[in-house]
Structures are given as structure tokens and as C-alpha cells.
Amino acid sequence: MRVDTNPTDTYGDFKIRPGLFLANGSNLVPGGVNFTIYSKGAKSIELVLYHSHEKDPFAVIPFPESYRIGDVFAMIVFDLDYENLEYGFRVDGDYDFQRGDVFDKTKTLLDPYAKVISGRNVWGVEPDWSNQFQYRSKVVQNDFDWEGDIPLCTPHNELIIYEAHVRGFTKDESSEVKFKGTYAGLVEKIPYIKDLGVTAVELLPIFEFDEFEGARKDQNGNDLLNYWGYSTVGFFAPKAGYAASGKYSMQVDEFKNLVKEFHKAGIKIILDVVFNHTAEGNEHGPYISFKGIDNRTYYILTPEGYYFNFSGCGNTLNCNNPIVRNLILTCLRYWVSTFHVDGFRFDLAAILGRNQDGSPMNNPPLLESLAHDPILSNSILIAEAWDAGGLYQVGNFPAYGRWSEWNGKYRDDVRRFLKGDSGLANCISYRIAGSEDIYNTFWRGDCASVNFITCHDGFTLYDLFAYNDKHNEANGWGGSDGGNDNHSWNCGWEGETDDPGINFLRHKMIKNAAAILLTSLGIPMILAGDEFGNTQYGNNNPYCQDNKISWLDWNQLEKNRDLHEFFKYMIAFRKKHPVLTRQSNGIPVGYPKVSAHGVNAWQFDNSSENRVVGIMFAGKNSDGEDDFIYLGINAHWESHGVWLPALPMNLKWQVEINTDLGDESVYKNPAELNSSEQFIIGARSVIICTSKKS
């Protein structure tokens, strides 16, 4: 037996000894549990122990004076039934609001490093609000049989991201899975996702959050919940309410199994992470954890002690404070090393580059650390490069050659061009060619631009072409919430219609969008459900809608089979052509890698009223042979003839895609083109031609 596994002291009936000062949070150690916590301003700290789900603690153990080194308190408590244990801390210190100290020793606080959190174990079960200690830290058993799995190492160039909400993906009856709305339910859908062909799933926040935060009732008495979850309670804990096994607090095992099973299917897992603020709100918000443990460390405060609100959510995490920086880095390393996740998308990431006084930094230490971290070196890092405080960094996010960005300009330009706005021909050709006007590949690499037309935030792709205006009345804010710059077009009727002409056009517009998205250089991202025309009934901000507005309706898959087949075809098409993923090994002699064309080949028409754009990609296929792709877009409401660029003597054009042909948009047998004739692209249609040997 080791000397340091022996108790040295007793407190009441408990055997204790000084703990592991370099650890964070709780850890299982031989014979007991180690608890470590940092607080700079604390005078003393108590460890508060509960049996699972009990309101009152069974023990309160103060950290003895000698169990503190610097600002770190550490203690091992022996002989605990750790599966039936919940714990928190009570921290005693000054209350001086202006200075930023708001210690309150009456509050029991969640461990900032809690790896399992109890209290919201089953989604939507109303908590006992009379209980002050709502979110309860638990001890994790982190051993797991990975069967040889590690994070996937395929190049980022091959990413085709599929953005999904864990609960919304399978909660509807139509999903036909056993464990609806959960991690386990998502695992049941892996065969579908694999068949679609995407290579990564990006999950909306799965860090523990409270679906009851800001919960309201709508005019019909239905619950409006915090459904999206962009409000973190604990950064290290997978959301229990998303686990079918959450009632047993087995969410860690269930989520690890999810990652393992997706990896077996060759699909990466990317997490949407929210480090810009926490669920503690402003000075009127609850004490959950950070606020009561060391307010001045964890939040950016005004000189008067109030919370800066760069997140639009009440507070701003003090990301470039060394303690917080370390927490974020430790957290991401934990998710990669312990859960094998493959990457992260950072919500309102511009905040991660703000100084402790709120000002933007040129060389933010946090972002630099993340870019160069050895554990994260293969992880995809994606920034939402703006914040709610007016900092907009698309194209100039401090990237260190490592970071990708959500390309908001891609979304807006493609939407506007497709609906027929003028003056966008030049812009759209840049977007399709990888937005090198924004992201110089020399500095930013091949994968800086995450191209998307839709995401969770805004219209679905179907709604983009079914609604001119948002319809957010159900959100309870009188329709005032959600963006107004949707650049959407309803194709002639607002909402659902039986008009076959309008429905034909909507399907065509969706296919146009898919064809452009999946041929554009950069990383494409698809919103889950867009591939089968999922609707949110015109709601462009359903963050609070835990119901059929948000849940995927899998009945649409059968109804809109043509859309699904089209997406599947385009995803496979992208994978077949290395030139589209910037993995082409060489360029055909005499051709540029990417070129823009007008009605006439090699004559790009930059005039304001031009809505016909041809983009040609030239590279080599996987056999090293010349490979040409011509993407022809006619966003005009009339048809136009185009001349395709001449190919080398041994090659001919064939048309593979023509979205003007409805259910026959994908040619079963690609048709050869006669080079002496124009190709007529129908109104609001997209064609894709490829080279074949003549």
C-alpha cells in the first residue's frame, strides 16, 4: 500500500487526507475520492456531500487550513459510495460588489470541473425549485473500452459537415428509433447518416445546460424551453437529459459509445461549444458555480462590478484570464482525449479574443494556445467569428493557420444570388471558388471557409424558398425575435401550397443550393433535415420550440425522396472529385485551377444584371487523369444558352445534373454534349457537367 493512500486526519466519521493539488475537480483515487478546487478570494471552503437526489446534505466537511496551497484547496475523502454521491462547495469570502467579489457561503455551488452533472437527469422534468442546489456535481468513472478507437485522422479537406440537434434529430415519432431524442437514438440513425455520405456530424451544444432556463408558457399554455442549449452550466459534462441513461447518470458512457459508433462508420463528431458566457446571467442571475467560487476570475466585469454583456446573454466569460484560459484548454483536451471528439465549433468565438477589460487583442493567448496545443493538433477548430458586442472578425479571426470560420458571407451571397438579386455575379464566383478574397490560402490553408447556406440559426433550406418573412409568433415575442435579413424567397406563395408549379420551383431551388454548396471549395455544412425538405413552418429562431416545429419530421423523407437522392448524389459527387476538396494532385496543362465564365466561355460577365455564372474546376482524378467540372448557374427567371469552355482534344463534356428536370435532375446515363452547340440552362436552374474521354 502506498503511503499517500492512507488517511491522515478524521473529520467526524470521515477519514481524510490532503488531496491532489494539481488535479481539477473530483477524481477517483484508491480508497476514496479526491476533491480539488481553486478560489483566489475564498477565506475558506466547505465540501458538501449529498446522497443522490436528496435535498439535504449528509455531510459538510471544511477544507482544513493545511489542505490549501496558494489558491488551491485539495482533499481526499475515503470510503465514499461514489455512485450514490452528489457534491458541491460552499465558499466563504468578501461581498464587495464594486470590486467584483460576491461570495455567499449559504450557496452550495457546482464544481466548475464537474464531469457528470445531476439535477436535470431527464429532459423536461420540472425540477424542485425550492432546492437551492440545482446542478449537482458527481464523480465520474472514466474507464471505457474504446476497442482501439482514437479521434479520426482523415484530412479536414474531406469534411462534409451535418449540423444536428441531439434531441430534435430523433424525438419525433416518425424517427422510429427506440431511444427517441437521445444520444442512443442518434446512434440508431447512424446507418441513415452513413448512407447519406456526410463525413462529420456537428452537434448543437451538448455541454450540460438547463432546458428550464428562461422557460415560459406560450399563449396556449405550452412550454417554451431553452431547447438549443446555448447556455452552459458545466463545460466538462455531457448533457444528462440527452442521454437515455441520464436517469442513471450514465451519460458519459452513452456519449462515449456514440463517438465510438460514429467513428466505426467513419464519421467525425464535432461539438458546438459555448465558452462565451455561462448560465449564471448577470447580477440578477442565479449562483450556480463560477460566480460564487471566484466571480472576478471567471467574468469580465465593468469597473463598477457589473457584467459586460458581449454575449447578449447577461455575462461574458473572462477567457483570457490565465485561470479561465486553462479551464477552456483543459476542457477541450478532455473532450478530445477522453471522449475522442474530432473538433469544435466555437459559438461567438470573437469573445475568446477579448482582453480582461473587454477589448479585442491582436494576439489572444487563448486562441494561440488552442491553435498550437499538442492534443488538439488534429482537431478541427471552427470559429463563429463574431460576437454580440459588435466584434466582427470574418476573414481576420486570429487563426494561426489553424482555425476555420463559419463563412457568413457565403451564406448571404449564395442566398441573394439564388433568389435573383442583381450585382452578385462576381461575388458568387468568389464564394464558389473558396472565398479566397476573404481567406488567403497561403495563410489560412485549404479549409478556412466553412460554407453553409443554412444552419440551426435561421430558416431551414425548405423554408428559405417557402417564406419571404419569418413567422416567429410561437416564440412569444410578438414576432420581434430572429433575424430579418434572411434573403429568402417564397417562390410565389407564403408557406404551404398545393400549387404544383410552386412546389416544383421550391424543389429546384433546394437542388440549386445543394449543387452549389457541394461543389464550392472549402468545407460544406448541411443542416440536418434539409436533405429531405424539413420545415420549421417559417420559424427562423426556434431556440425555444421543443416540439414539432424543431423536431425533424422523417415522414418528409418519403415525400421528398427526390431531394434526398439529390443530396446523396452531390455528396458522392464531391467525394469522387479531388479537385473539389483541394486534394487534386496536379492541374491539366493550360488550364487554371478554377475559372469563371459567362454566357460565353472565358468571358466572365461582371455586369450588374448578369445572373448567369459558369465555374470550371480543373484538376486530376484519383487515377491521375485530367478531370474537369463545369458548374453552370442561371439565377435568372428566363432560360439562357451558355457555351462551355473547350476541353483538351481527348475529352468531351457530359451533363450529369440539370435541376430543371425535376425528379430526373440526376442523369442516370450522363448525356454527352455537342461542343458546337450552346447548352440551354433553364430559368433558375443549375447544371453540372463533367469531362469524359471521347
Added chain:
Amino acid sequence: MTVTLTRDDNIKIIELDGQLDVATSDKTRDEVIEMLDEKPTIVSMEKVTYVSSSGLRALLMIAKTAKSKNVKIIYAGAIEEVVDVLQMTGFIKMLHCVATVDDAIKELS
């Protein structure tokens, strides 16, 4: 939790009775492993009312130990709630589970 050897001829049947949690799983694991020899073995789960995280790990370690000894081992007859936990967490894929003890006997004979 009690661990009982209820049959020991050409096959072994080991019956578990009770909750498999942090208080019992280490002991149960050791007892079952102690009973393993070269004979194919059925672990009857019929009377197991709950399996915790530690319990899952005990079942997995028993299976892994059996595999390392080239002993065929089948978990049989778990109640629905226990099967659900095994499915949710994915442990079911790492264990050989069948619906009833009779099914397991058929499979072994």
C-alpha cells in the same frame, strides 16, 4: 448480491441475484471469475434488478477474462430495464447476451 453456481456439468450456470452496483460489483466480478474454468458458462441475469456504471464494468471484465481464457460466456435472461441500460451505453455490443437461459443452453449444446 449473491452469486450461485446452479449447474456444473458440461456447462456452468452462474446465477446473480440482486443489484450490481458500486457496493457489490467488484466482489461479484471476482467471484464469477473465480468460478470460471474451461467449461462454457451462462451467467443468469434473471434476478439482477439493477446494473450501475460499476456493474457494467464488472460484466465487461468478466467477459474479457473469459475471452482471455478461451471460455465461452453468455449473459442470459436480463430484465428489460437492464437490457435497456446495456443498449443505451453500447455495452451490449461487447457482451454476448440472449433473452433466456434456455436460449443460452440451446446455443451451447
